[in-house]
Amino acid sequence: MLGILSDMMSYKFLIYAVVVGSLISLCASLLGVSLVLKRYSMIGDGLSHVGFGAMAIATALHTAPLTVAVPVVLAAAFLLLRISDNSKIKGDSAIALISTGALAVGVVTVSLMGTNIDLSSYMFGSILAVGKNDMYVSVVLSVIVAVFFAVLYNNIFAVTFDENFARATGINAGLYNMLISLLTAVTIVLGMRLMGALLISSLIIFPPLSSMRVFKSFRSVVISSAAVSIICFLVGMVFSYALSTPAGASIVCVNIVVFAVFALAGKIKSAGLKKAL
Secondary structure: OHHHHHHHOOOHHHHHHHHHHHHHHHHHHHHHHHHHHOOOOOHHHHHHHHHHHHHHHHHHOOOOHHHHHHHHHHHHHHHHHHHHHHOOOOHHHHHHHHHHHHHHHHHHHHHHHOOOOOOHHHHHOOHHHOOHHHHHHHHHHHHHHHHHHHHOHHHHHHHHHOHHHHHHOOOOHHHHHHHHHHHHHHHHHHHHHHHOOOOOOHHHHHHHHHHHHHOOOHHHHHHHHHHHHHHHHHHHHHHHHHHOOOHHHHHHHHHHHHHHHHHHHHHHHHHHHHHHO
16 A cells, blocks of 8 residues: 555645645544534535535636635635524524525526536546645645644533533633634635545544544544544545545545444444443
8 A cells, every 4th residue: 555655646646635635634524523523514515515616606707716615615604604593594404505505506607607617526526626726725724723723622622512611611602613614614625626525524524423433532532533534535545546436435435434443343342341340
């Protein structure tokens, strides 16, 4: 595997893909722990649909996709929280409302423009779509997310498990929810170019869920999720290169296998504890 990975590094576009993918996987897994525990993990799927719609419109208008998608998805994340907090439309309903609406607007716009645009790379991802600028932005994003978790770990922990208690202790829970959502939005837009709109949410969901099968403390789950996410990404990329399979789908398949292994390990661990007691 190391030999294949070394061979991959001889291609510049694969270097960009590996660096961007590793950093995006790290960010998605860290943010995903909080989102999964708050039962808000499908925000990734919703925002990816918004990103797809924005990129489709940008492509139809011959505009740089990221310059349109980033502000649109950030606005959608903000609107999603506002709708969920201040109206009768809650959680998954708010996500479905915004995501399907944005997806429909994007497809209709492309159809009306009458241009021959291949949207499959946005749906399923493409290694060739990742460039040097994506790498630079990913480095900045990963630093921001890492600092965010390291400096504000205790507050994130409190907001994740009990928002009412967090507010009672003077923590601005709404601000933390907004920051997590906005960082998730940027992570999704960058990751979509590699994973695609249909698969990017897997980077948010699978690593935390796998880690929770074995580990029980918040800190352990965070550390395990980060490690699992990066390893699954690298292994998936190696399989994709060796077998000539789509990168995004290969990464998700590796995550599925790891989830099954962790689930089995969790059951063995639980059975061992019961016998010990």
